[in-house]
Amino acid sequence: MAWLNLAAVVNSTEVEGPGTRTAIWVQGCLKRCPSCCNPDFLKVEPANVVDINQLKKQIELNKSHFGIEGITLLGGEPVLQAPGLSELAQFAHSIGLSVMLFTGYKLEELKENKFNGIDKLLRHVDIVVDGEFESDIIEQNRNWVGSKNQNFHYLSERYDEAIEPIKEGVITEWRIDPEGVVSANGIPFIVKV
Template structure:
């Protein structure tokens, strides 16, 4: 068991990777990409600190209840919590779920010297999307990425590059929480008055 600092979890989404997925955003990132769509998750501070086993149990319930096909790990920066997320991803693989990870770092930077547990997380990742978001390089063709510099890496055969341009039914989702706040997730979007 490892501890994770979780910013947000959506039990079932169609907007954060292929198929129905559970999306887990971790709190904290050292990068400050201009225009980051998850700016509220950048500050390194306690959010919802929980153990990895609780997350694994929630994912198992989501698979049973919603029939999810995978989990997407985002942030913040997932590799700042690679060790704990590797436990979660490994459990997902045992449940035959796919694992997709978004990182602001490039693949060659993701090593154990820099991020404890990075190699373990990569070993149980099916698709890695790497690279900083660059506002001036807006992506208009590929799914789920914000800028053209970001790259997909298929680390297993679970998916092929077909997912990058697959027609999507959902690109953004809107939810109303119990306090009446409207929450959005999905492809980066800009609200205009």
Template structure:
């Protein structure tokens, strides 16, 4: 009998079912549609409005993640934005389901952890409780981080909320940018070298969501 929780819906802007550009190891990366913040220079301006993207049920997403685990050996999921904590009810449910699949959870938030911890909504607490790594703080265009892999700007902090990860050598490797071409559509994710920012300006993100089997054509473009 289906669980009522499975019918929970969420607004998704983009999915990359297996990426090495959004956190440690291979990960299922999911961008929510909608962010209340407006960091100047935000890399994902099309993900800011709360209208748009695609509506997916929790069950659909969990099945997709389970498929990615079986087919690609992902070790975790990464929640990005948009702002995951502006979608805390479905994001917490998704994080819990990922943990039940034996996967780790990483989240990027424009909010600070202490502000999130002070929020009264139980779903915000639940999302924090099901997150292994939280990268927090707004993106500051004028303070690009060139030392820490996967991190956008120097002000952003990495919180290892569980013992599953630590700041090992993976975090000191050069940044990673992935470009996928599927038919006439291109999906770019990860963080580029400073001198590569803007290379894809004018490219349109694909719609609908990327298919699960889109293959990376450029797997790793390393920052200098």
């Protein structure tokens, strides 16, 4: 049985990649980028440890209920959990969903095989957005990236650069849960108040 250590999941979002998606933030990152957009997700410690099979069932339910077209993997740093995420990404592809990956590492670094399971994960990813978030060069013209230094890499034929330009301004989603907790995503961080 495989497990993932998650920081947050949004079952249906339109601000974390093309179309409606399930966004999955993993817990833990070894980088300490000065402008990290999710500093609460950095500690390498158990947060919400979830059985991958449970997450697969939720993604399948999200596909039928919300009509998601894919999943987006964010963090923390997803490549630290590449073996588990590769199984999840492979499952997403098997049911016709796309996979988008955000990483603070450059794609060239990932291809150097520094991370256990990264080759398998990249085989099942359609889009990689790489590079650290830098708050002094905020991106205002492209969807989903926080800063101008971040790059899109299209690893399949499913998408191309036509998805990048912002057509109607920066989009943020706000939610209120049953306990009254307000959260936002897509800004490029998650806020809870």
